[in-house]
Amino acid sequence: MDVSSLLPLLLVGLAGSVHCIGMCGGIVGALSIGSGAARPTGPVIAIAVVRPQGNLLRVLAYNGGRIGSYMLAGGVAGGLAGAGMLRLASLQVAGYWLANLMLVALGLYLMDAWRGLARLEAAGNGLWRHLRPLLKPLLPMDTPLKALAVGGLWGWVPCGMVYSALLTAMMQGSAIGGAAAMAAFGLGTLPTLLGMGLLGARLRQQLQRRPVRIAGGLLVLGFGLLGLLRAANGVSLGWLDALCVTPHP
Template sequence: MSPDFIGAFMIGLVGAGHCMGMCGGIASLLSMGAPNNKPSSSIPLFYNFGRLSSYALIGAIVGGAISGLSELSGLTQSLAWLRFVAAIFMILVALYIAKWWQGLLVVEKAGQYIWKFISPAGKHLLPLKHPTHAFPFGFIWGWLPCGLVYSALTWSAVSGSALNGGLIMLAFGLGTLPSMLAVGYGASHFQKLQKSLIFRNISALILISYGMYTAAGAMRMLGFI
């Protein structure tokens, strides 16, 4: 398995406490919007399946577009530079997860403009008439501006193909899945674990180590070391 897939999965897994904060309210909306006000146990599954599908799609688009442009221009070295940027972004995400630096909030705000045009489509799906309607709702909400998503997308950008780009974002989504299912099913103990100071700090150190390793590899590709 490619280290990039593992890295993307780790970003999702250790950063999912942030996802719970952003999407916990959405889980409540789904419960209130359930058919006959009786929440179905399948609603969180359909919602997250839709969310992961949107991640995979945007990852495939970004990965395919960047690799295509790189081949057309002949600037394959640009992928090494992008890989270096992706490594730096991972380190910044680690600082954000540990709450040592909150600069990613600025990046999230940059996506709010586009989100204003997308979010109404999701709201029109409420109340849910059937549990399966949570799938398109999750697909739309997968485009919610999020620094963690943007970080994972930088890895899709340097993946070299649309397939790898989609798989990297899918790996990221799978990493977030335990937390998001915990929100949907009310697993408070798991949520408390991911919000704990020790968990956040250990997770941040793991991501920083991987980011530094990747940055060093990119610098070797560029001939700097």
């Protein structure tokens, strides 16, 4: 696969990471590394927050586990697609439209203009109910190994933003391509969540501002609309193809 095609996914992760620290289904969970006070009680997106004296290694381990889960999911999705699910031209086209419509929905979700993706997050609660009890023996996250395990589990928390990226990963048509796509997406979210882990509430207040969310939403929305434009025309858009998140079938 073309490595340059991963850049748009990285940008989607970067722009969408404002969602990770804002409202998600009306709830935001904050885990405090090294403190047993915080316990996740519902389907939330958790952010590993470290006090100034916290250990950077634990923050990196937490995010490494989270991105590892994304890559695993992307590898499975891409592998299934490559095994035959998307070999029919009609299914490829339908998948391409759906992936870009999900990006449009994500952009609107980030701007808080339409919260349809919240229904998808609710649909994923069944899996999370089975995984959530595994967190109990891992809290507090007072070692890098615990943080890695918690991050790995938290990668499966219901999240419309991850689902949007996962559809794009599926369109890569191979396990390696799908894992690489989700790695690029996860790395895009890393700067914001690392900053949250080190700066805590100070950064959170800035990134939850409405102008920041709108800017991120507009960028993701633009990627989706560009992909739909290419699908509607059925032709290459020249150099703009480099900005399309989903590979054309």
